[in-house]
Amino acid sequence: MIDLRSDTCSQPTKAMRDAIANAPVGDDVYGDDPTVKALEREVAELLGKEDAVYMVTGTMTNQVAIRAHTEPGDAVLFDQNAHVYILEGGAPAAFSGVLPRLLPGVRGVFTPEDVSNALGVSHRFFPNTIPAPVKLLCLENTHNIGGGKVWPIERLQAVCELGRQRGLALHLDGARLWHATAATGIPEREYARHFDSVSVCFSKGLGAPVGSALAGSRDFIARARRFKQQIGGGFRQAGIIAAGALHALRNHRERLQEDHEHARMLANGIAGLPGISLDVSAIETNIVRFGVSSLPAGTFVERLYDKGLYVLPSGADGVRAIPYLNITRQQVQEAIDIISVVAQENARNAGVSGPGGKVSSGAGY
Ligand SMILES: Cc1ncc(COP(=O)(O)O)c(C=O)c1O
Structure with missing residues (x-):
């Protein structure tokens, strides 16, 4: 059987299995698993962020990011076909209690005007307590439902700039950010620098069995760790699987x-x-x-x-x-x-x- 269902169906290589077998481990909840810490350091460095936190899935990193950027009742801007909105079990509503506001992206790519239109125009005659405050704007690069579409960097910059001007926090679902870099030659950190938080996956094209990371500022990641723990994401000798992710990060981006x-x-x-x-x-x-x-x-x-x-x-x-x-x-x-x-x-x-x-x-x- 030739299995092309998803890049998540990859099998660990022999070298990856060896790295997993030999991984030094500690207790991730107590913050002393050396392999998890090494992975978090390397991801933060690669993405040009202060810190990063390892979690089990891309769904968890995305949803923890949304929770950490918002409070229940806030609104969040998503592309209409965003993975975080369509394919994560309704988590924005269930876990963060946020109101999704959808943008009319084409293969996941929308415009600054789409963001402006969604934000509306405020006026002193209109009470600003009526609409749910929009706190966060999410992008996905590459875009899954959009067929692996890469965000053109100028468009990404323009959208993020507008988001910043309007006081929004910015999150990138970069489950396949590695692929954007492989396709364009633009380093991951160049994409990442426009965002407050970036989620990346090791279990897709990079071929690790398990895991994703969320990167951002030290304070943001400290807050994210709280929500990771809240949803049962503390996973003890996680270095066993982080070793596969670290091996993938070091060896599989080039291929x-x-x-x-x-x-x-x-x-x-x-x-x-x-x-x-x-x-x-x-x-x-x-x-x-x-x-x-x-x-x-x-x-x-x-x-x-x-x-x-x-x-x-x-x-x-x-x-x-x-x-x-x-x-x-x-x-x-x-x-x-x-x-x-x-x-x-x-x-x-x-x-x-x-x-x-x-x-x-x-x-x-
Ligand atoms: C763009 C994107 N984001 C997030 C995820 C979620 O990752 P996971 O399956 O590890 O929860 C996926 C999974 O395919 C994805 O394609």
Whole structure:
């Protein structure tokens, strides 16, 4: 089975398993796990922040960040397809008690005007106690539902500048920030410097089994540690898993180009197949999203699965596939062959002769 469901499906390498087996550990809750501390130091340094805190998941780092930036009843600006808003179990409402206000991003990228429009215009005739105060603006780079879209740096700067002028705290969901850097050559810390807090994941493209980190100022991270503890995130000899994350951080960032090439190879190999719609120029990093028109995406992915390719449906008419470090060029070619066979079979049954359907908007998951 070729498993392209997600870059989270990666398996630890032998060297990573060795690092895990030999990790010195302490007690993370008492703040003395040396491997966790080393990881936190390296992440803070890499992102140009004063401090960082290791947690189990990207969901936890994002949601702890939201909680630490806000108080219940505050409003937060999210892109309409943000992972933090759509795919984190309703946590902004449940954990932080915040009111999401949605921005009309295109593949996750919105404009300073979108932010201004969401903030509205205050006037002395209008009581400012009526709207929920907007405290936080969140961006996601690269954008998952947006198909691995990289925020153009000038746009990111302009949006963050506007957010700052309007007194908002700024959080970056950088689960795949490494991929933005691999695609553009712009260092992670150059993206990160515009934000008060940045969440990064080791368990996706970097290939570690578990973990994410949240970086920010010393005071902010101290507050974040309180909320980490509050939701049961204190995890004792966490150095065991932090060792995998540290190994990934030190050794796997450079190889991400290979995943991007595999994503482009996959996209080029299937664009133009009957009943498949895909804009190859939109493949900027490791995520490939495409539309299917000859039958529902759910059925399409089941046919692929029956032939040995495991991918995810994305909404009613979209499919998502993501190569990662255990996926070889040979497997990408096999994935292309399987998709070709299924697309052609479907086309024959449905009488479709050329590419079709709308390009997957990424509006599914
Ligand atoms: C952009 C983005 N942010 C956050 C997360 C959450 O990470 P986790 O699955 O570790 O909770 C994901 C997971 O896929 C993601 O794609």
